[in-house]
Amino acid sequence: MKTSVKSSVKTYEMLINGKFVKARNGGVRDILDPASGELLAVVPEAGRADVKLAVEAARKAFDEGPWRKTTAQDRGKLLFKIGDLIRANAKALAELEVRNMGKPLAEAEYDVADAANCFEFYGGLATKIHGETMSVPANSMSFVVREPIGVCGQIIPWNYPLLMSAWKIAPALASGCTVVLKPSELTPLTALFLARLMHEAGAPAGVVNVVSGPGAGAGEELAESPLVDKLAFTGGTATGRKIALAAVGNLKKLTLELGGKNPNIVFADADFDSAVDGALFAAFANQGEVCSAGSRLLVEKSIKKRFVAAMLAKIPRIKLGHGLGAGVKMGPLVSAAHRDKVEAMIKAGVHEGAKLVCGGGRPKGAEFAKGFFLEPTIFDEVKPTMRIAREEIFGPVLSVLEFKDEAEAIRLANDTEYGLAAGVWTLNVNKGIRVLKELRAGITWLNTYHPTFNEMPWGGYKQSGNGRELGLYGIQAYLETKQININLDEAPLGWY
Numbered sequence: 001m002k003t004s005v006k007s008s009v010k011t012y013e014m015l016i017n018g019k020f021v022k023a024r025n026g027g028v029r030d031i032l033d034p035a036s037g038e039l040l041a042v043v044p045e046a047g048r049a050d051v052k053l054a055v056e057a058a059r060k061a062f063d064e065g066p067w068r069k070t071t072a073q074d075r076g077k078l079l080f081k082i083g084d085l086i087r088a089n090a091k092a093l094a095e096l097e098v099r100n101m102g103k104p105l106a107e108a109e110y111d112v113a114d115a116a117n118c119f120e121f122y123g124g125l126a127t128k129i130h131g132e133t134m135s136v137p138a139n140s141m142s143f144v145v146r147e148p149i150g151v152c153g154q155i156i157p158w159n160y161p162l163l164m165s166a167w168k169i170a171p172a173l174a175s176g177c178t179v180v181l182k183p184s185e186l187t188p189l190t191a192l193f194l195a196r197l198m199h200e201a202g203a204p205a206g207v208v209n210v211v212s213g214p215g216a217g218a219g220e221e222l223a224e225s226p227l228v229d230k231l232a233f234t235g236g237t238a239t240g241r242k243i244a245l246a247a248v249g250n251l252k253k254l255t256l257e258l259g260g261k262n263p264n265i266v267f268a269d270a271d272f273d274s275a276v277d278g279a280l281f282a283a284f285a286n287q288g289e290v291c292s293a294g295s296r297l298l299v300e301k302s303i304k305k306r307f308v309a310a311m312l313a314k315i316p317r318i319k320l321g322h323g324l325g326a327g328v329k330m331g332p333l334v335s336a337a338h339r340d341k342v343e344a345m346i347k348a349g350v351h352e353g354a355k356l357v358c359g360g361g362r363p364k365g366a367e368f369a370k371g372f373f374l375e376p377t378i379f380d381e382v383k384p385t386m387r388i389a390r391e392e393i394f395g396p397v398l399s400v401l402e403f404k405d406e407a408e409a410i411r412l413a414n415d416t417e418y419g420l421a422a423g424v425w426t427l428n429v430n431k432g433i434r435v436l437k438e439l440r441a442g443i444t445w446l447n448t449y450h451p452t453f454n455e456m457p458w459g460g461y462k463q464s465g466n467g468r469e470l471g472l473y474g475i476q477a478y479l480e481t482k483q484i485n486i487n488l489d490e491a492p493l494g495w496y
């Protein structure tokens with residue numbers, strides 16, 4: 001591996017009204033490399049005043065600026081240009097994502113390519129926003145036109161900083177909205193890098209603003225602001241509830257992408273080796289810090305013992321280390337505080353009587369000493385009532401439960417307040433589709449886990465969210481619907 005894991009400390013600025021600026025009160029935040037605990041960068045710590053300025057700029061750019069009235073082609077061209085610039089800077093973006101968030105380089109490279117694809121997908125879609133025409137009754141015509149919602153506040157979590165930025169910004173710009181994006185205070189670097197690229201691509205002043213700051217203050221201001229028409233939030237379910245309450249003041253349009261405790265169901269008639277690989281990838285990709293992680297593995301009783309043994313045999317292949325290190329498959333958790341939370345859940349699992357069959361602790365060795373590493377952890381004999389079966393852990397912790405038949409698998413899978421994602425493994429196609437139809441989840445897989453596409457809708461049932469992002473659905477979330485009625489008759493109405 002040629003890339004050095006050492007990096008120099010860089011100071012970033014945020015994008016407000018077409019200018020790169022510091023926080024008004026001079027506040028800054030240190031950003032750490034979670035693999036080494038070393039200082040990586042210093043970013044502005046936006047407060048309410050900075051967010052207000054960004055929102056006012058977005059408001060002005062929407063109400064007075066040219067953006068809403070640009071042609072769809074011009075909006076599309078800007079998005080394609082941003083996509084091109086992401087590709088041209090792919091290496092730097094991927095490495096920065098690894099250093100800030102901790103994920104392995106191969107995963108970051110995938111995220112960067114997907115972020116570029118997302119801008120290109122919505123660049124193409126910008127010219128395909130259509131309304132409807134109706135002629136009812138004979139002396140009138142009725143049109144439906146789609147118009148941008150307006151100023152969009154967008155708040156994202158720390159686990160996919162660049163990709164989540166793309167998922168949020170691309171459809172909003174394609175539809176003619178203006179944007180204030182707030183990345184997580186833990187991982188703002190690639191979003192701030194993206195701000196530079198969007199500026200370079202020619203995004204007009206105020207059309208897209210990126211503010212780095214915490215949820216308290218900066219995030220709250222965005223959620224509460226009466227000048228914001230729509231709020232798109234991705235993050236934890238508890239935060240989502242607060243956001244919904246904050247947004248109620250001016251009845252903002254709201255999309256919420258929240259947490260999950262996703263079932264991954266393995267039937268005895270699955271392709272055994274594929275299902276073992278799939279179960280591990282579902283649980284441990286991105287250190288398990290994935291909203292759609294298959295963190296609840298439901299295995300048919302007749303194969304469970306053999307299945308757990310097969311997973312354990314493969315665990316040593318999950319090489320821990322700095323995400324830029326050769327062959328590394330799992331990086332550190334995002335922060336010391338987050339690792340503490342995950343460790344508390346591991347303790348809860350042990351305390352409640354689940355059987356810890358691997359991991360559970362911090363890896364030994366000098367290379368792990370200063371980072372926030374945690375071993376891949378599997379609990380067997382988990383009962384559906386245990387906290388580790390019910391609560392989102394958001395780390396490399398897999399809970400294994402057993403079921404005896406199809407009906408019990410479906411019941412256990414749906415026995416959760418969440419409904420984001422679910423997987424099913426069986427070579428019986430009828431059974432696979434039958435079970436998928438019964439699962440109360442927005443994103444489902446048969447004989448695979450995790451692949452999703454910019455072209456397809458993303459979002460959850462139940463308390464995993466509200467609305468959908470991506471695909472054609474994603475652009476609908478940034479459009480208003482207006483009916484225009486035209487009288488074709490010159491004669492007065494004659495009602496009175």
Ligand code: NAD
Nearest residue numbers: 156157158183184214215219220235236239257258259291
């Ligand atoms: P979080 O809810 O703590 O924070 C998310 C964002 O909200 C951050 O930018 C944070 O600064 C901001 N925030 C926090 N409190 C706020 C408030 N009161 N008002 C306004 N903004 C506020 O989540 P996290 O720890 O960053 O991310 C992990 C969570 O995100 C997990 O629950 C995960 O499942 C979820 N997630 C969901 C999806 C999805 O698509 N459904 C995708 C990724 C992550």
